Structures are given as structure tokens and as C-alpha cells.
Amino acid sequence: MKRYNQSKIRLNVVPVKVDPDTTIRIGAQPYRNKEQLEELWSGNRDTHFFKRKGDKVFSISLSEECDPIGEEIIEVKIAEQPEFIASLVLNSLKQYFCNIDRTITSNKPLRILSSRKEDNLLAMSVPKEVNLPSWLEIRVSYTFDTRVLYIPKKLPVVILSCDVRVCNRINASCRELIKAGIPIEGRYVERLEQTRDPKLAPKRRLVGKIKAIKGDLLVLNDHQDGFETIPVTDAYLEPRYENLTHCISHLLKTSAPHVLQQLDRILASLRSGPERLRYIEAVFKHLRLKHLKLTPTVEFTLGETLSQSENLHLFPRFEIIPKPILVFDPSGTRTDTWNERGLDQHGPYSQRRFTPAQPKIAVICQKSEQGKVEQFIKKFLEGMPNVSVQSKGFQRAPYGKGFIRRFALDDVQIKFFLVENSEANAYIEACKRAISHSSNYNEDWNLVIVQTEKDFRQLFGNKNPYLVTKCFFLQQQVPVQEVEIENIVKDDRQLIYILNNISLASYAKMGGTPWLLKAxxxxxxxxxxxxxxxxxxxxxxxxxxxxxxxxxxxxxxxxxxxxxxxxxxxxxxxxxxxxxxxxxxxxxxxxxxxxxxxxxxxxxxxxxxxxxxxxxxxxxxxxxxxxxxxxxxxxxxxxxNHPFHVFDENNKGVKDYLTRQFKGQFAPPRGAFLTLSKWEALLSFKGSGEVKRLQDGIPQPVLLRxxxxxxxxxxxxxxxxxxxxxxxxxxxxxxxxxxxxxxxxxxxxxxxxxxxxxxxxxxxxxxxxxxxxxxxx
The missing domain is CATH 3.30.420.10 (Ribonuclease H-like superfamily/Ribonuclease H)
Incomplete structure (x- = not known):
């Protein structure tokens, strides 16, 4: 791997600092079972902190008037107990947010809802002259978590992470929704359940899908055990985004499209790298001004967010994994780091042993679309050498060779089997004719290409033409490649990329090996x-x-x-x-x-x-x-699902094809790798170039554990x-x-x-x- 020092890399974490000479008393006793922990915690939740570690339960007093609980009491330097510091920091933050009356929805990680007026993003999307009920919200939420960072040849460092997200809230019961004229049949509902911790907001439990409304009861048809019905006053609509927009559309009617469009812009801004980092820095700045304590006698402070340029001595080991070398022949001499270029220059890895050299492909398509599909198949086989694009500094034709030449085939034999209409039964009849033809000529199909429609995605089981076709041919041990008519008729400059991917998948489905990794x-x-x-x-x-x-x-x-x-x-x-x-x-x-x-x-x-x-x-x-x-x-x-983000403040993003705005701003390079400990690391599988839409914001790395x-x-x-x-x-x-x-x-x-x-x-x-x-x- 190569070092990467040019960009300004920053993490959404700050180091937690305590006086290294401060001591703390800890109680210890053998761990017996979960009931023991529950009994200790429920009876002493406001005065003691408990943590299980191995075969022992430890306690720390949170009140100056109480001693730790345990069969033995030990005194240790708190700086030498990073795991206790990590847990106590979250406990301290939880108590702080509880004292200032913030809604807390989770303990570990700690999740709180912002109460600032400007952090109700839905309200900020609605014009002043439009009224929207206060029980409908999209609020900014903050997620805090701690980790112990193990730096070689140095003492462990406790870090506090902060991430900013949004929380959809539909706080009115189904009775209120019905009264407001919002249809709720066919949607899932939840009920509130009190938590054992009074500091946490009530949890919501998904109970079922509304089949019908009978008086003061909702009749559920996909439900948890014991919830065939539920009172309308106890049921709350599941706060999914589509349910939120459903409510907005019925409440605001003609104003709804404008509000939803404005909301989409605000959400896209919040998810962007610069705005997300701004929120995170602001909340850390706020917390630094507070006198936070691990215990009544032990204070802690928060440092600056970890940056490669500002606090390199604490920054995790950071590298960029280079692109792998791809191999296009068994001898390993034909290689490239770009799959498309390597395939067009060298041919596929299995070209010398791939059989048959003249594969037989059946095409299942609707009779009304035959002409369009025939043109598509011709382009698929022969390529589109006249359609070129500017890419990687030069002009190239992404699908210039076509399926036959790119994969070093002698020829491809095509046979069409027409479907009378878009019904699944009609597709099955065409499938039967294809198999009958195969049997009559004693020639197996190597692949079936089936033309479908986008609307088929909404059909289930036996009504879905693609699924019944896939099922039919898989049982005959024949792979199937679908292509939607909406893609078939797209502009040539879009079609070249669709054909690129279909050709690659088709060759692999027939048993071909396009390339391997050099290992x-x-x-x-x-x-x-x-x-x-x-x-x-x-x-x-x-x-x-x-x-x-x-x-x-x-x-x-x-x-x-x-x-x-x-x-x-x-x-x-x-x-x-x-x-x-x-x-x-x-x-x-x-x-x-x-x-x-x-x-x-x-x-x-x-x-x-x-x-x-x-x-x-x-x-x-x-x-x-x-x-x-x-x-x-x-x-x-x-x-x-973890709290970490990596920001590259020098990355201005790439221009979005549709909006002409920059997307993926502050995204780290694809392959960015940070070691958090012997057991955990962050790895970015997406960079700016892999962000599909402006609304997707900055991609989050994956945590490897x-x-x-x-x-x-x-x-x-x-x-x-x-x-x-x-x-x-x-x-x-x-x-x-x-x-x-x-x-x-x-x-x-x-x-x-x-x-x-x-x-x-x-x-x-x-x-x-x-x-x-x-x-x-």
C-alpha cells in the first residue's frame, strides 16, 4: 500500500482527555447472570454505574455520598482504564442531555433529537402561509459513541464520535390521522412501549398492517402474535419516509409538491460532506464549553476532531489501497488495473477454453416489441463503434467491440420466441416453445435473454413474467438475462453502458471467466x-x-x-x-x-x-x-450501521450529470483504509465517483470487525x-x-x-x- 498525505483527512471523532494522575475507586464482584446485573442496575440506576467485564461486575459511584458496590474495592488511575472511560463518557452525555430536556431514543449508541427550531427540517421546508400540524416532523438527530483507539507504542486513546442524521416523526395516533382525513388502510402501524430506563423516550414496536377500520379498532392482517386488532388511540403510523410524504400530500394537497421539493433540497444539503461536518463540529464545540464529568470528582475534556494534518500523533494509521491487478490469461502476463480496457485489449481470461465457441441464445420478447428488441440484439452482438465518449483523458467507444468480438467468440446463434402479450402465462408458452425447439434439434440453450417491462417489478409470484421465466429455465439448468424495454429504447449514449454490463453478466452466466485477481x-x-x-x-x-x-x-x-x-x-x-x-x-x-x-x-x-x-x-x-x-x-x-465518517476536505466532488452540481464533496478516496484497533478498521468502498445522486450525500465507510x-x-x-x-x-x-x-x-x-x-x-x-x-x- 502507498501512503496518502496530500489530502486533508478528518474524522468525526475527538479524543477524550482526563488527568493521567487522577484515581478512582471501583467495586468488583463475580458475575453470576443477567438477572444479577438487572437487579443491581434497577436498584441503583441514579447513583451507580455498572459494567460487566469478563467474569466480573464492576461498579463506580456517581454520587459523592455513595461508595462503589462490590465484594472488593480497588483504587486505580482512571487513565489506565480506557474501557471504563469510554462507557462513563456516554453516561455523562446522557445525563447532560437529560438535564437540558432533550429526547433520548437510545443508550448505546447514544441518540438524541435536536430541539432547535431550525433543526425541524420539515417545518423549515413549509412556507409561512402554509399550516402543517406540529405532530409531523423531520428532526436532526445526533448519534454519539465511544471507542478505544490503540496506537502502536502509545497508551490507548478514548475517542468520542458524533454523527448527524434525521429522524422522521409521526406523533399523532391513528385516531387523529383518521380525523384529519388521511387514509391509513394498507399501512403498517406501531404501538408505544415504555422502556426500563426513564431517561429514554418510549420505544415503538411494529405490530401489524391495517386491513380494515372497525369503529375504535384497527383490524390487522400481517401482525405480531396477539395483535389481530389494536385500538386506534394506541396505534401510530410507522414513520417511514413514504408514510410521511403520504401524510403531507393529504394535508397540504396542492402545496405538497413544492414542500417536498424544498425538503429534498434541505435533506440533500444536510447529507453533504461540508454540511455534515459543520453540524458535527458545532456540537463538539458546544460540548467543550460544558463542565462534563465522568464522576462527581473526575472531569474530562474533548479535544479537536482528529485530522491528519493537525493531530497526526493521534491519527489512526491511514492508507489508500491501490486498485488490484486484474489478470486476463492463465499465464498471468496479460494484466490491467482497468477491467474494461483490459478486456478489450486482451480478451477474457477463459477465451482459449470457453465452450461453446458459438453459443446458442434464445430471446423471449413480446410480439409488439419485436422490432426494437431485434435492433437491440444486433447492437448487443456487433457493438456500437460509432458511439464514443470522452473518458480518462481520451476518446473511446465503450461498447465498440460488441459481445462476439469482446469475448472472443466465433459467432452467436440467436432464435426468437415471441410472446403474445405481457401476461405471465404468455411468457410461459414462449418458454415451452423454446424448450421444445431445443429438444427437437438436440441443442441446449446456453443463455436466454428475456425482454421485460419496468412495471413487472411490482408483480408478485406467478403474475410476474420475469420470475416465471427465470424459474422455468433455471429448472432446465439454463441461465437467464433480463432486459427491460425501457432500457432497450434508451438513447445510444446511455445504451452503451447498459450493453456493457449486460454483456459482462451474460458471459459470466454462461460459465465464462472475464478476468481474475492477481494473487x-x-x-x-x-x-x-x-x-x-x-x-x-x-x-x-x-x-x-x-x-x-x-x-x-x-x-x-x-x-x-x-x-x-x-x-x-x-x-x-x-x-x-x-x-x-x-x-x-x-x-x-x-x-x-x-x-x-x-x-x-x-x-x-x-x-x-x-x-x-x-x-x-x-x-x-x-x-x-x-x-x-x-x-x-x-x-x-x-x-x-456504525457512527464513523471520514472527510477529505480537499475533495470538491464530481459534477452530477442531471443537476450539474457537485456530488460526493469531502468523500475520501475509494480504498481509504484506517486501522482503529487490532480488531476494527474502516474501509471506503465508495468515493465521489460512486455516488449516484446528489441526495445521497457523503458515502460512509464500512467498518470491518x-x-x-x-x-x-x-x-x-x-x-x-x-x-x-x-x-x-x-x-x-x-x-x-x-x-x-x-x-x-x-x-x-x-x-x-x-x-x-x-x-x-x-x-x-x-x-x-x-x-x-x-x-x-
Whole structure:
């Protein structure tokens, strides 16, 4: 990796400072169970702070009149107890905001709502002459959290982070909404529940979807157990943005479009890098002026936000991961860091062994759209060499070669099968004709391209032409590539990029390998697993007990090996099903790659949710059963919900194509990597160039968290590999927002969930030949 010192990098965190010589008394006693902690806390919540650490419970007095609680009392220097400082800082802030009457919605992280008039963003969007009820709000909220920053060769530093977000609030009950003339049928509702902590605002619990209104009761048809009905006075509309705009539209009528447009501008401004940083700096400045204390006798102060240029001695280790080298031939001599250029110059990695050289593609399209689709297919196959753009300092034709020449094919055989109308049954008839044609001529289809419509996305199960077509051909072990008619008829300057991505995905779906990553693993076998799961349910609150585990497997160079899945089982049986699935997956890979008993093996697992100990144990059990003791493990949780932001104050952003304004201002470069500790790091998968809309604001990095049972703990190596895998998607030439281990597992889960709504679908079909292709792209 290379050092990156040119830009002014700043974090949304400040160091917490305490007098290093200050001592504090701490009580300690053995930890027995959760009930013990609850009893201690409920009886002493205003006078003591409690923290569990390992097999002990510690207490610190928050009142000068009380002693710590514990079987032994010890006196320590507070500066030598960074974990206690981190917890006490949040407790101090919580007490401060409670004293000044701010609404507190969460403890850890600490979330508060601003009460400033100008921080009610919805009210600021409404003209003075327009009246909007006060129970409808979009308020600025602040999220605080603490971490211990471990700097090599220095004492640990406690840091306080602050993030600014918005909180939608619909504070009127459903009775008031009905009285105001707002339709609420078909929408989800919540009920208020008191928290055990009186300092916290009541929590809202989602209870169901409104089916009908019967007098003073709401009848719910997708509901939590015990909530078939709920009184209208106890129910509150779920404060999702679409429900908020629904209320605004009915209350303001003709004024609503103007208000929503103004609101969109204000929200876009708040999410931008400069404005977000301004809010964060302002709240830290406010807190520095207050005399905040960890305990009645121990004060703390807040430093300046951590900046690479201003407090480098405290700044986390920061680097930019370079783009990976992509390989376009088995010898490894044809390489490039730009996938599109490398593919056009060298051809695909598998060109010399890809079969068939003349693939057969069936096209399913509506009879009324045949002419447009034929023109599209011609451009898809032959390319658009006359459509060029200015890019990376020179003129180029992004889709100049076309599918045949770009992927070094001899030819492509195309056969159209026309659909009479846009109904799903008509699509199935065309599918049957395609399979009949294949059987008559004893020629298998290598790919099916199906023309769809954008409106199909709103259709469910057997009514969705795309899903029934996908289901039909997957059961025949044939991959399917859809293309919407709305994209087919787009302007050529837009169509070239659509064709670019469709051609890449189509080649991969047929079993081709466009490129691989250049990787020099020092061990015999390195495998990277993506673990995902899919809950089988047709509703948000209905039974979700049946779970399917999904595993994607890659070699260290990004070569896709296979997908496996567990059976759909009740949630309590999921760990056993996961173990069986992993056992089968690893055994298959072991046989395919001819592992020897003494070979060194490294298994790296990527997961988009926290690893449970039972999952880690299951993985280790599999390897022990296979007789491989020389195995290293790394379990990485990719956390997207965290309080950290990274700002590059020198980055002015890139110009948005539609608005001509700059988007992604202050975004750090893609590949920015900051080490917070041995177990945590921040990695930016998005830079300014990957921000799609002005309203998306500054992209947030992903937090990489290494499980403590990992035996391979080189976080820099693991972060670089994860970043390389994000540049390795064959779904699009653009870099992915996550490693393909997680992205592919998520795509599979989404498709399996959608296909489960189609009659006759058997998810076991992906265990066949199709499971070794990228059928889900």
C-alpha cells in the first residue's frame, strides 16, 4: 500500500482527555447472570454505574455520598482504564442531555433529537402561509459513541464520535390521522412501549398492517402474535419516509409538491460532506464549553476532531489501497488495473477454453416489441463503434467491440420466441416453445435473454413474467438475462453502458471467466467464503421461521468455485443445517482442489451480520472432521450501521450529470483504509465517483470487525483482499459497494426469496450444474 498525505483527512471523532494522575475507586464482584446485573442496575440506576467485564461486575459511584458496590474495592488511575472511560463518557452525555430536556431514543449508541427550531427540517421546508400540524416532523438527530483507539507504542486513546442524521416523526395516533382525513388502510402501524430506563423516550414496536377500520379498532392482517386488532388511540403510523410524504400530500394537497421539493433540497444539503461536518463540529464545540464529568470528582475534556494534518500523533494509521491487478490469461502476463480496457485489449481470461465457441441464445420478447428488441440484439452482438465518449483523458467507444468480438467468440446463434402479450402465462408458452425447439434439434440453450417491462417489478409470484421465466429455465439448468424495454429504447449514449454490463453478466452466466485477481498466496489453499441467509416469508411480520443458509466460495484470486445452500428449516434448526451445508461445501472443494492431509489451509469468512459463536464453532468442527488441523481462520463482520465518517476536505466532488452540481464533496478516496484497533478498521468502498445522486450525500465507510476467535488476524491483508473483491464483480464494470463474497450471497438470497413465490419452484435446482455458474448476476 502507498501512503496518502496530500489530502486533508478528518474524522468525526475527538479524543477524550482526563488527568493521567487522577484515581478512582471501583467495586468488583463475580458475575453470576443477567438477572444479577438487572437487579443491581434497577436498584441503583441514579447513583451507580455498572459494567460487566469478563467474569466480573464492576461498579463506580456517581454520587459523592455513595461508595462503589462490590465484594472488593480497588483504587486505580482512571487513565489506565480506557474501557471504563469510554462507557462513563456516554453516561455523562446522557445525563447532560437529560438535564437540558432533550429526547433520548437510545443508550448505546447514544441518540438524541435536536430541539432547535431550525433543526425541524420539515417545518423549515413549509412556507409561512402554509399550516402543517406540529405532530409531523423531520428532526436532526445526533448519534454519539465511544471507542478505544490503540496506537502502536502509545497508551490507548478514548475517542468520542458524533454523527448527524434525521429522524422522521409521526406523533399523532391513528385516531387523529383518521380525523384529519388521511387514509391509513394498507399501512403498517406501531404501538408505544415504555422502556426500563426513564431517561429514554418510549420505544415503538411494529405490530401489524391495517386491513380494515372497525369503529375504535384497527383490524390487522400481517401482525405480531396477539395483535389481530389494536385500538386506534394506541396505534401510530410507522414513520417511514413514504408514510410521511403520504401524510403531507393529504394535508397540504396542492402545496405538497413544492414542500417536498424544498425538503429534498434541505435533506440533500444536510447529507453533504461540508454540511455534515459543520453540524458535527458545532456540537463538539458546544460540548467543550460544558463542565462534563465522568464522576462527581473526575472531569474530562474533548479535544479537536482528529485530522491528519493537525493531530497526526493521534491519527489512526491511514492508507489508500491501490486498485488490484486484474489478470486476463492463465499465464498471468496479460494484466490491467482497468477491467474494461483490459478486456478489450486482451480478451477474457477463459477465451482459449470457453465452450461453446458459438453459443446458442434464445430471446423471449413480446410480439409488439419485436422490432426494437431485434435492433437491440444486433447492437448487443456487433457493438456500437460509432458511439464514443470522452473518458480518462481520451476518446473511446465503450461498447465498440460488441459481445462476439469482446469475448472472443466465433459467432452467436440467436432464435426468437415471441410472446403474445405481457401476461405471465404468455411468457410461459414462449418458454415451452423454446424448450421444445431445443429438444427437437438436440441443442441446449446456453443463455436466454428475456425482454421485460419496468412495471413487472411490482408483480408478485406467478403474475410476474420475469420470475416465471427465470424459474422455468433455471429448472432446465439454463441461465437467464433480463432486459427491460425501457432500457432497450434508451438513447445510444446511455445504451452503451447498459450493453456493457449486460454483456459482462451474460458471459459470466454462461460459465465464462472475464478476468481474475492477481494473487500470490503464501499457503497451499486459501478460500474466501461469503455467508448469507434468506428468510422465507411473504410478509414483514408473518412467520419467518424458515431460513435458508447461502454460501459462496472463491479462491484467493477471486475464482468463483460454487454456491451451496442449506435446506429451508425452522430457525432453531438453522445452526445444524448450516453445519451440514458447510460440511458438504468444504468437502466438495477439498475433492475438486485435491487437498492433501498436510496442506496448509486458510479459510476467510465474510458476513454482513455479527458472527455468532455457534457459527464459528460449526466451521471449526467441519475442518476437524476433515482431518485438517493446520487451518487458519478469519471471521470478518462487515458493519454498515456504525457512527464513523471520514472527510477529505480537499475533495470538491464530481459534477452530477442531471443537476450539474457537485456530488460526493469531502468523500475520501475509494480504498481509504484506517486501522482503529487490532480488531476494527474502516474501509471506503465508495468515493465521489460512486455516488449516484446528489441526495445521497457523503458515502460512509464500512467498518470491518474481526471476530476474536480468528487465528489469522492480519487486518491489513484482509482489508486489501476485501477491497480487491469489490473490484471483481462480473455484474457490472463499475466497482461494487461490497466484496462479491457478500454481494453475490445477497443477490442469491434476494432471488431465492422472489422465486419461492412461484408455484413449482424447487430451490435445489441450484445444486446442479447451474450452481457453478453466475446465474444470479
Amino acid at each position: 500470490d498466496s503464501p499457503i497451499a489453499h486459501e478460500l474466501v467464503f461469503g455467508l448469507g441467509s434468506c428468510q422465507v416469508s411473504r410478509s414483514r411480520l408473518g412467520s419467518k421461521e424458515r431460513v435458508v443458509g447461502i454460501t459462496t466460495v472463491f479462491t484467493g484470486d477471486g475464482n468463483y468455485l460454487l454456491t451451496n445452500k442449506s435446506a429451508a428449516v425452522p430457525f432453531k434448526e438453522y445452526p445444524k443445517a448450516l453445519l451440514r451445508s458447510l460440511r458438504k461445501t468444504v468437502a466438495t472443494v477439498k475433492e475438486d482442489q485435491n487437498w492433501l492431509p498436510n496442506d496448509s489451509v486458510r479459510l476467510i469468512f465474510h458476513l454482513f451480520k455479527p458472527f455468532k459463536d455457534i457459527e464459528v464453532t460449526a466451521i471449526k468442527t467441519v475442518m476437524q472432521e476433515l482431518g485438517h488441523n493446520d487451518t487458519q481462520y478469519a471471521f470478518i463482520h462487515f458493519v454498515d 474481526l471476530h476474536r476467535d480468528s487465528t489469522f488476524t492480519d487486518l491489513t491483508y484482509l482489508a486489501r483482499q476485501a477491497f480487491d473483491f469489490s473490484c471483481h464483480s462480473w455484474r457490472s464494470f463499475s466497482p461494487a459497494p461490497l466484496p462479491i463474497t457478500i454481494l453475490y450471497s445477497a443477490l442469491i438470497a434476494k432471488l431465492l426469496k422472489s422465486l419461492s413465490s412461484v408455484s413449482g419452484w424447487n430451490p435445489d435446482v441450484i445444486l446442479g450444474r447451474i450452481g457453478r455458474t453466475r446465474w444470479f448476476l
